[in-house]
Amino acid sequence: MRGYLPDFDVRVPASLGEALELMAQAPGSYTPLAGGTDLMVVYNAGRLKPTHFLDLSRLAELRGTEEDATSLRFGALTTFTELRECRAVHQHFPNLVKSARATGALAIQNRGTLAGNIANASPAADTPPSLLAYGAELALVSPRGLRRVAYDQFHQGYKRLDMAADELLARIIVPKPLGRGFHYFRKVGTRQAQAISKTCLAAYARIEDGCVAELRIGLGSVAPAPVRARNAEAALLGKPLASLPVAAAREALLADMSPIDDIRATAHYRSVVTRNLLGQMLRELANA
């Protein structure tokens, strides 16, 4: 056995009500724990501060995927494997399938959850760019009730979230794209599996009368949090596919990023490669 065991306590509530009650009694002192694929790594490294884990594994309320005419609603505990095996996800959200496949490898995908990927708040997580591209919304639950937040407003800085100490992420709601859609996802890592991204770009566009009628671009690993590329989007919106302003969009993308040097890549590399990803995306869009 290891020579040390960092201190923690685990509470295993049997219902969502019980979990919310525990959190309300001592706001901020519980760390929600789902698949453990991020938290257990920090723990094994001995870098976890003493805490109370709130093990969500028995909360059936946070499982399952519901589909209606306009959206898919993913339970917080939906795993990457469930995502990539769900027929409706393949049909409506191909970028989410690619994001799920790009996360770790099979054993991680079997345990890791969509809500964990969001709430862990890593700028390098692989599903957030796709969720941004699809205009996802989050449903947060607390003893005060349910609150909806647009996902592109949820990240407020590095590991800073629009989430109160007594709130749990309950559902991720993704509206089904309407009309003729274009989907693009590409993650750049050192290798295909088990790599943390150096940069990641996901996009969804709706095409109408040969023009870009709707466009959202999500970026990973180039800012303190997953971000929308609003400047690049603005440069492209309404433009005809036959003459997309590629150079202007690549230039505009610079204002959407604030990349840094770290062990995985330099800021310069991230800046250049992310613009190249946008270029590739636009070449594909032009031929869509």
Place this chain on the structure above:
Amino acid sequence: MLTKNAAGVKARKRLCMTVNGRAVEIEIDIRESLLDVLRDRLQFTGVKQGCSVGECGACTVLLDGTPVNSCIYLATWAHGKAVVTIEGLAQDGKLTPVQEAFVDEGAIQCGFCTPGVVLSTTAMVDSGKCFTHDEVRRELSGHLCRCTGYQKIVDAAERALREADIAADEHPV
């Protein structure tokens, strides 16, 4: 070993699970990983500790038939579940067809990654699904091997899947 946690209460728990088909009941510290319990308490040393961050796949076990990284899996989560380690595959010294395929293809060198890869391949075979070459590579991409260069491992997995497919045709369930 510490027996009290931050809250000052005893952090111990009885864990009931099956390991390789046999019921196990053991008192554990809630902070122990499944890897710790399997290797150090129950002596299933076929479960290897590699990276400790869920990246190398050496600690892979099957949990209700699904591959998980036991190094980042709390032992308490296994309560009521069926765990299979590499020790649980061969019966009375007779290797399973997946293990035979790895031997026949020369897919084993130092052997450290082998238990994990064999278990992930076993899960693929047991799923009854068909896998393309690219899918096999993707399913096994969570296993790092520093010896074989992977080609023989992929060959072995594909042989195991092929032979299971033939066996299913000959003996339909």
